[in-house]
Structure formats: C-alpha cells, structure tokens
Amino acid sequence: MHIVDGALAPEVLIGGGVLAVAGLGLGLRKLPIDKIPATGVLSATFFVASLIHVPVGPSSVHLIMSGLAGLVLGWTAFPALFVGLLLQAIFFGFGGLTVLGVNTVNIAFPAVIAGFMFRGLVSRSNPTFAAIWGGCAGALSIALTTLFVAISLGLSGEGFVPAAKLVFFAHIPIMAVEGLVSAAAVYLIMKVKPALLMADARISRYDAQSPAILAEQVNEANNG
C-alpha cells in the first residue's frame, strides 16, 4: 500500500507530486469551515488505522480507512490523507518523504472516486443499506488504490500486468476487512450523526444562510 523510497522512477515521483499538490489545492478550496473538525478526525483515523492489525488466516492485514474519508469528505480527503501519510512517514517510516506525493494520489484519489460514487446512495438509504453501500465504498477505494499502485510501478519499469495482479490479490483480504469496518462505521454515523454523510445538502444550506450566520458571528465576536 505504501510504496517506499527508491522503488519508483523520478518522473513518476514528480508526476505524483504535481497531482498531489493539485488535489491538495482543490481539497483545501472545497473545505468549508464546519468540515475542518471532521477532516482532522478522519486524518487521525487514517493515521492510526495502519497500526491496527487484523489477523486473516496465517498472516495479518492492517486497516487503511480511506473509503470512509472519501465518503465523508469528498475532495477534502486529499488534505486529510496527506497529513496522515506525512506523519506516518515521519513517525513510523511507512512509505517515505520522496514518495509522499505518489502515495497521497494513490490513496486519496480512489477515496474521492469511491466517495462520489457512493455518497448519494448512502445519504438516501436507511442505516442498513447505507452500511452496505459504505462497505462497498471502502472495498472499492482499496481496489482502485491497488490499480493506482500498479500503474505507478508499471510506469517505473515493472511490468504493469504482473504488478497489478500481485498487488490486487495481495489486497483481497484488506478489501474484505476494510469493507466490513467501513460498513460498521457508516452504520454508526447514520444512527448517531447522519448529517456528516449529507455533506452536500448541508453546505448549500449553509451557503444560503451564510450572510445571516456571518452577521450573527460578527456580533458575537464583538460582544465577546
């Protein structure tokens, strides 16, 4: 999942860096102020998830939780996962600093795609179905990530098809576990705070009301 330093060609690293910066810019532009706490929490979730090892058969896999980030955050998943990856590289040595851009794109872009594909379905369903769609989003984002990793390796000189097969099959258990955990998380969110998954509707309402809210906030600030 995390490509390490020295595995990729310089062109791929630069390309990944440019794409990551573009994604970060887009994510930060689309970041409404009331989404910042959720972004921070999901970033922390992603940061810690890689340390949670789930035993599967003789081996174990670790969680990634990018699908949930994409579902809740949309494009804002880019800054959230970037911060998570940066700190994972510094604290745990997962991946590395030169491959940070590529890793960000490989993990965050699939999260964004999965988020956009399933967010509508999740927000319109009852909790049970929302959980199923959430699980699909979690599994899909991992599957797409394996594809992106294979593309990165393919562009760096390894054969694309063998690399893709290897990475995809290696991540089948992660997809299953990730799907289950994402489903559980979405179920919980739908029960406790469904507004988190209805992001679009909420933003437009916020925008419509914003002059009134802002005026109120300014008054509060002056009073305080």
Place this chain on the structure above:
Amino acid sequence: MAKLATGVFLAGLLFGMQAAQAHKVIASVFPSGTAVEGEIGFSNGDMAADTLVEVFDRQGNKIDEIRTDADGFFVYTPSRKVDLVFRADLGAGHVAEASFDIADLTGISGPGSIAAVSSDDSANITVDGAVVGDNATKTAITREQEEVIAAIVRDELRPLRREITAYKEKNDLQSILGGIGYIFGFFGIAYYLAARRLRAKATKS
C-alpha cells in the same frame, strides 16, 4: 469449472504468499567474521524467503547478487574492500535497502586483534594472582579455538541483534499519541485561520 477451480487456487496461493505485503519492509545487515550476514523481512515477522539480493557499492555499481534462504537470511563474503549497499525488491513497491560499512568487518583472522585480546587476558590473570604466565595464555588459545569462540559469540548475539532490530521497528504509544496530537494541532491551526478569514470577510461586507 476446472478453470474456476484453478483460478481460486491461484488466488489462494498468491494471497497466502503475498498477504504480508501490506507491511513495512525491514532489512538489517551485520558483520560476521569475514562475511556479512543479513536478514530481510516484513515488520509482521514474515521473512522474505528465496529473494534475490543485489549488492552494490556506494556509487551504485552492481558488484554481486545472492539469494536469501527460507528464513530471509543471507551471508555474503565481500571480495573487495568497499562499502556495500544491499538491495532487494520484494515486489509491489516494497524495496528493502541496507548499507554496510566495510570498516565494521574486522574478521577474526586479523593478527593485531588477537594479540591485543591475549595481552589483555594475561594482564587480568596476573592481577588476580593466578600463576599463569604470558606464554601460557598465548599458547592456550589457538587459532581454531579463537574461531570457535567467535562463532559461539556470533550465535549468542544473533537473537539479541534480531531483538534490537525488532525493537527499533516498534511503534510505542508515545509516537502514536504524538502523531494524533500533531494532526489535531494542525487542523486546529487550519480552523483558526479559516475562522479569521471568515470574520474578516464578514466585517468587510
């Protein structure tokens, strides 16, 4: 049907073999007499069995290549006196790299080190008051015995070295909590900046 069964079998095989790939790669090399011992594996304890390890010098010129055994273990005897870089590609973007400083490789056959050791020994023994002369100590340890002792010490130290490598890879609660703290702090600053901008915009309009 047979095709499906083969497909499932192959998938199972690949998944069994490669399930460890989601973990961090660890490579360590250490001196062992005149040779260099090394170990390559994943942070969850799966070792890289039968993997090609390429040996480079510091300038990146390929010198040699070796294969690991079933436990991800390899022994390489350097033919030239240059610093070495060991590199193994474990597939799927996992590259293990470990460098080795040739100066660490003393080798037990160095006459200087033996002389130093035996003279130290004799000094200690004289202080203790035992009736052992210098000559007796020197003849007591022959080259064969020296090699046997070196081998024993290496075997005794090997688990310790593994433990140290494992310990270095351990993520303690401190760094996890520290990381979460950094994330919350970072987004707190972002929140502050966003709030300031919002307020500035509101005052203007």
